[in-house]
Amino acid sequence: MAGTTDTTSSTGTPAKPDPGGLADVGVTGLAVMGRNLARNIARHGHAVAVHNRTASRVDELVAEHGDEGDFRPSHSLEDFVASLAKPRRVIIMVKAGKATDAVIDELVPLLEEGDIVVDAGNAHYEDTRRREHDLRERGLHFVGTGVSGGEEGALEGPSIMPGGSRESYEALGPILEDIAVDVDGTPCCTYVGPDGAGHFVKMVHNGIEYADMQLIAEAYDLLRQGLDLSPAQLADVFDEWNEGDLESFLVEITARVLRHEDASTGKPFVDVVVDQAEQKGTGRWTVQSALDLGVPVTGIAEAVFARALSGAAGQRKAVLDRGLAGPSGGRLEGADAEGFVDAVRQALYASKVVAYAQGFDQITAASQEYGWDIDRGMMATIWRGGCIIRARFLDRIKQAYDKDQHLASLLLDDYFAEAVADAQDAWRRVVATAVRLGVPAPGFSSALAYYDGLRRDRLPAALVQGLRDLFGAHTYRRVDAEGTYHVLWSEDGSEERQDTQDQGSHSPH
Numbered sequence: 001m002a003g004t005t006d007t008t009s010s011t012g013t014p015a016k017p018d019p020g021g022l023a024d025v026g027v028t029g030l031a032v033m034g035r036n037l038a039r040n041i042a043r044h045g046h047a048v049a050v051h052n053r054t055a056s057r058v059d060e061l062v063a064e065h066g067d068e069g070d071f072r073p074s075h076s077l078e079d080f081v082a083s084l085a086k087p088r089r090v091i092i093m094v095k096a097g098k099a100t101d102a103v104i105d106e107l108v109p110l111l112e113e114g115d116i117v118v119d120a121g122n123a124h125y126e127d128t129r130r131r132e133h134d135l136r137e138r139g140l141h142f143v144g145t146g147v148s149g150g151e152e153g154a155l156e157g158p159s160i161m162p163g164g165s166r167e168s169y170e171a172l173g174p175i176l177e178d179i180a181v182d183v184d185g186t187p188c189c190t191y192v193g194p195d196g197a198g199h200f201v202k203m204v205h206n207g208i209e210y211a212d213m214q215l216i217a218e219a220y221d222l223l224r225q226g227l228d229l230s231p232a233q234l235a236d237v238f239d240e241w242n243e244g245d246l247e248s249f250l251v252e253i254t255a256r257v258l259r260h261e262d263a264s265t266g267k268p269f270v271d272v273v274v275d276q277a278e279q280k281g282t283g284r285w286t287v288q289s290a291l292d293l294g295v296p297v298t299g300i301a302e303a304v305f306a307r308a309l310s311g312a313a314g315q316r317k318a319v320l321d322r323g324l325a326g327p328s329g330g331r332l333e334g335a336d337a338e339g340f341v342d343a344v345r346q347a348l349y350a351s352k353v354v355a356y357a358q359g360f361d362q363i364t365a366a367s368q369e370y371g372w373d374i375d376r377g378m379m380a381t382i383w384r385g386g387c388i389i390r391a392r393f394l395d396r397i398k399q400a401y402d403k404d405q406h407l408a409s410l411l412l413d414d415y416f417a418e419a420v421a422d423a424q425d426a427w428r429r430v431v432a433t434a435v436r437l438g439v440p441a442p443g444f445s446s447a448l449a450y451y452d453g454l455r456r457d458r459l460p461a462a463l464v465q466g467l468r469d470l471f472g473a474h475t476y477r478r479v480d481a482e483g484t485y486h487v488l489w490s491e492d493g494s495e496e497r498q499d500t501q502d503q504g505s506h507s508p509h
C-alpha cells in the first residue's frame, strides 16, 4: 500500500497515495528532466519525495505544481531518504559524471540493504558497470536507466531503458512502466539487462539520434542547394515525407524548425542559427565503444565528425578566406532536377535503415561481450514512443526481430532488403549528384559504401592483408587452406606456414 512500505498491489497497479505515510519513490535532481519526471510520477498517483542540491528548485516545484499529485519535499538528503518507504527507490537525475558520483557517495551511507538507487541521467555505461558493482558489494541495487524524450517526454511519458538486477526491476518496473508512454497498449519500458545494459542501449539510441539528424540535415542541404528550395518549401516537403515510411518525430520537428521565422529579422530561423553543431558526448561515446567492439557504425561516426567539422570555426574561416577549388556548382536543371525530391526521400530512407542496422549490430556485439542477453525486438518496441528517435519504421524492426531473433543484420530482413533494393537507384543518384555539386553528404555516401561493402563477394581487404604481411610480417590466411601464412618478401618470395610447428617452415602450396 502506498504511504507505508509497499507501493504496488499484487497486480502491479499503483496504489492510492497516503498523505500521512512514506513516499513510494524519490527523485533527487530537479532540473528540467528530474522535475518533469517527478511530476509525471506524481500525476500517476504515486507519492514522490523530491530533493535538489539547491533547495529553491524543490520549493519552486511544489509551489508551481504541488496540486498535480502527492509531493514530499525535502531540503536535505537525510530528510529525503527518511521520507521513503522501504525498500527505498531513489531516482538520481543530475548532471552525468562527477555530479552523479557525488550524489551516490552522499546517498549510500543513508541507505539500507535492498534499497534501489536509480541513475536516470545519461551516464557512460562503463561508469554504470563500476557503480553497479560497488553498490552490489554494499547490498544495494544500482539501476542505470536510459530515459529519452527530453523535457516534454519526461513529463508526458518517456521511453525508459532500465538495466541492473532483475530483482530490482520487480520492485521498480511497475512504476517505470506506469510513467512511460504507451504505444498500442505496450509501455515503452522494459528490463534491458544487467549492470550497464540500460545505459548502453540509451547511448546507442543517442548515437542513432545523431545519425538520423545528420541524414535529415544532408537531405535539407541537398534540396536547398540542388533545387534552390526555400526553408518554407522544404518544410512542406518534410511534412509530406512524414505521411509515409519516414514518419518520425525528427522528420516532424524538422518541418517545424524549417517553417519557423526569426521574430527579430523575419528571416527563416535556420538562417540565423550559427552553423556549428554542439554535442554533450553520447554520440562520441557510441563511436568510441563501437571502435572497441569492432562494429562499423559509419552513420553515427560520420554524424559525430560532421558536428566536429562544423565546429572547427577557425579552420573553416581560413579555408573560406583562402578559397579551395570545388565544382563550378550550379543548380539542378531539367532531367537532373526531375524526381530529385523523391530520390532524396528514398536515399534518406535507405541510409536511415543502414544507420539503425549498424546501431542494432552494436547492441548485439555488446550484449555478447558483456553477457547481457538483450532482446533487440524489445528495444525496437520501447523506442516506438516517447523517445527522440521514435518512428513508424521501428514497428518494422520489431517485426523483423520477432520473425528471427538471430537476424545477422536488419538489412537481411525481407522487408528491409526489398525497401533498400527499391531505393538503391535513387540512393546512388543522390550520392553521385552530391559529389558532382560538391555538397557534402557523408551520411548518405558512407551508408551506401557500407551497403556495397556488405554485399561484396571479395573485398580489397585481401590487398590490405598482403601489405601488412610485406611491411610487418603480420601474416594472412588463404582462401584455399587452413592456417596463417607469411611470404618471405625479402628472401626468395616463398610462403611459410606460421601457425603450426610440425608443418615445416614452407607452405605446401
Ligand SMILES: NC(=O)C1=CN([C@@H]2O[C@H](COP(=O)(O)OP(=O)(O)OC[C@H]3O[C@@H](n4cnc5c(N)ncnc54)[C@H](OP(=O)(O)O)[C@@H]3O)[C@@H](O)[C@H]2O)C=CC1
Binding pocket: 028, 029, 030, 031, 032, 033, 034, 052, 053, 054, 057, 093, 094, 095, 096, 098, 099, 100, 102, 103, 120, 121, 122, 123, 147, 148, 149, 150, 151
Ligand atoms: N535535457 C535533456 O533533454 C535530457 C537529459 N538527460 C540527462 O538527464 C540528466 C539531467 O539532465 P537535466 O535535467 O537537463 O539537468 P542537467 O544535466 O543540467 O543537471 C542539472 C542538475 O544536476 C544537479 N547537480 C549538478 N551537479 C551536482 C552535484 N555536484 N551534486 C548534486 N547535484 C548536482 C543540479 O543541481 P543544482 O540545481 O543544485 O545545480 C541540477 O539538479 C543528465 O544526466 C542528462 O544527461 C537525459 C535525457 C534528455
Ligand SMILES: O=C(CO)[C@H](O)[C@H](O)COP(=O)(O)O
Binding pocket: 122, 147, 148, 149, 150, 206, 278, 279, 280, 281, 282, 283, 388
Ligand atoms: O539524451 C537525449 C535524448 O534522449 C538528448 O537529446 C541528448 O543528450 C542530446 O545530445 P547532444 O546534446 O549531444 O546532441
